[in-house]
Amino acid sequence: MMNDLFRGELTRLAAVDAEKMSKAWERWNRDVLFRRLLDNEPPTLWSAKKIQQWIEKELERGDQRFSFSIYPLDSERLIGFVELNVASWQHGNAWVGIGIGEREDWNKGYGTDAMRLVLRYAFDELDLYRVSLGVFAYNPRAIRSYQKAGFVIEGRERGALLRDGERSDVLVMGILHSEWEAQQGAMQEASGG
Amino acid sequence: MNITQSLFESEHICLGPINYDKDPEIEARWSEDADYLLMVGLEPARLTSPAQIKKKYEAIEKRQEEDKDLFFFTIRMRADDRLIGFARLEWIDWSNGCGYVSLGIGDPNDRNRGYGTETLRLLLRFAFDELNLHRLTALIPEYNAAGLRLFTKAGFVEEVRRRQAVNRLGRRWDLLHLGILRDEWEAQRAPNESTRERLTSF
Numbered sequence: 001m002m003n004d005l006f007r008g009e010l011t012r013l014a015a016v017d018a019e020k021m022s023k024a025w026e027r028w029n030r031d032v033l034f035r036r037l038l039d040n041e042p043p044t045l046w047s048a049k050k051i052q053q054w055i056e057k058e059l060e061r062g063d064q065r066f067s068f069s070i071y072p073l074d075s076e077r078l079i080g081f082v083e084l085n086v087a088s089w090q091h092g093n094a095w096v097g098i099g100i101g102e103r104e105d106w107n108k109g110y111g112t113d114a115m116r117l118v119l120r121y122a123f124d125e126l127d128l129y130r131v132s133l134g135v136f137a138y139n140p141r142a143i144r145s146y147q148k149a150g151f152v153i154e155g156r157e158r159g160a161l162l163r164d165g166e167r168s169d170v171l172v173m174g175i176l177h178s179e180w181e182a183q184q185g186a187m188q189e190a191s192g193g
Numbered sequence: 194m195n196i197t198q199s200l201f202e203s204e205h206i207c208l209g210p211i212n213y214d215k216d217p218e219i220e221a222r223w224s225e226d227a228d229y230l231l232m233v234g235l236e237p238a239r240l241t242s243p244a245q246i247k248k249k250y251e252a253i254e255k256r257q258e259e260d261k262d263l264f265f266f267t268i269r270m271r272a273d274d275r276l277i278g279f280a281r282l283e284w285i286d287w288s289n290g291c292g293y294v295s296l297g298i299g300d301p302n303d304r305n306r307g308y309g310t311e312t313l314r315l316l317l318r319f320a321f322d323e324l325n326l327h328r329l330t331a332l333i334p335e336y337n338a339a340g341l342r343l344f345t346k347a348g349f350v351e352e353v354r355r356r357q358a359v360n361r362l363g364r365r366w367d368l369l370h371l372g373i374l375r376d377e378w379e380a381q382r383a384p385n386e387s388t389r390e391r392l393t394s395f
């Protein structure tokens with residue numbers, strides 16, 4: 001059972017090493033497609049040094065935030081990050097954000113697998129009630145991946161993004177603890193376990 | 194354009210600054226009212242002394258100065274400058290033109306008199322005419338019927354329903370994201386306020 005909580009079928013989650021992570025971010029930031037899929041802020045091109053300071057500061061933010069690095073199983077190659085932010089313990093709510101940095105690592109199942117691990121952590125370990133995320137309507141790969149992990153679309157904020165002079169919607173997706181449990185049960189039955 | 198048209202006053206109420214001498218005592222009383230706390234936020238209810246409230250105001254003003262993503266107003270009666278509530282435009286995302294709006298009227302005797310509607314009208318004008326935003330969002334738990342009515346009346350529509358996100362009064366409630374776009378606001382504002390009218394009146 002050792003380590004089971006952080007090992008999936010394709011990926012494992014590990015602690016964030018600020019130095020390793022900042023070098024990866026320095027590279028990922030230069031792919032504007034990655035940045036425009038990832039968040040709604042203007043992309044910044046910070047130095048590895050500056051990114052490292054920022055990551056170190058963020059890691060100190062304590063018990064509301066759970067940050068992980070993503071590695072393929074049995075590899076030392078850092079491929080992405082995933083981060084759970086508890087918005088409220090009282091309401092049992094958290095937001096999750098995920099990114100696989102290199103384009104050649106997309107569509108290989110890594111993102112979905114890592115998301116499943118984080119959901120297991122959120123529900124089994126932190127006992128949260130629900131997890132939410134925001135995703136851009138022009139990112140069908142991410143939407144599909146989240147649906148595979150069990151999220152459902154709960155609505156869309158119209159026109160909340162402006163890029164290249166065009167407006168797009170931001171979708172909000174969510175998954176409840178109970179839905180996640182039902183899904184675990186169904187998966188166990190399907191695998192005859 | 195009509196730069197003399199007031200941004201901060203309407204028929205009965207006005208938006209104003211914090212008054213450090215008078216407001217903390219008043220807000221401290223509101224912090225004992227469970228109904229008010231239930232409606233104004235999702236934070237745990239917390240009794241707050243006037244001294245703590247002063248500190249909170251200082252933190253708000255510091256954030257306004259440093260982060261530039263918050264516009265905080267007190268709501269006051271025009272007749273005597275009495276504090277009746279608070280309003281915020283916040284988490285402003287300047288590059289995409291988005292922001293969040295919230296407001297609360299503290300004393301139950303001041304509710305259901307149209308002051309919230311007047312306040313929201315001023316906030317919308319400030320957000321769209323002054324900040325040049327494209328859209329605004331309000332986050333309202335489904336149990337807040339008065340809040341839902343206020344925003345719906347002003348033209349907001351339900352965009353997102355975060356299922357069972359709120360844990361209050363012994364059960365789970367959905368959290369609604371209501372949104373309004375600039376176009377929608379322009380279409381429903383009174384004709385004599387509309388941009389075209391004002392432009393052609395030159």
Ligand SMILES: CC(C)(COP(=O)(O)OP(=O)(O)OC[C@H]1O[C@@H](n2cnc3c(N)ncnc32)[C@H](O)[C@@H]1OP(=O)(O)O)[C@@H](O)C(=O)NCCC(=O)NCCS
Pocket residue numbers: 034037038039098099100101105106107108109110111112113134135136139140141142144145
């Ligand atoms: C989003 C992300 C984390 C998903 O991880 P991933 O490992 O690439 O995803 P997976 O391979 O597990 O699943 C992708 C699914 O999307 C599908 N897909 C890919 N492109 C698609 C498209 N254009 N339309 C519809 N579905 C698409 C894939 O076929 C796959 O589904 P399938 O298994 O049913 O065939 C990753 O792609 C990523 O980091 N992208 C860049 C940054 C980003 O978008 N972050 C998320 C911000 S909210």
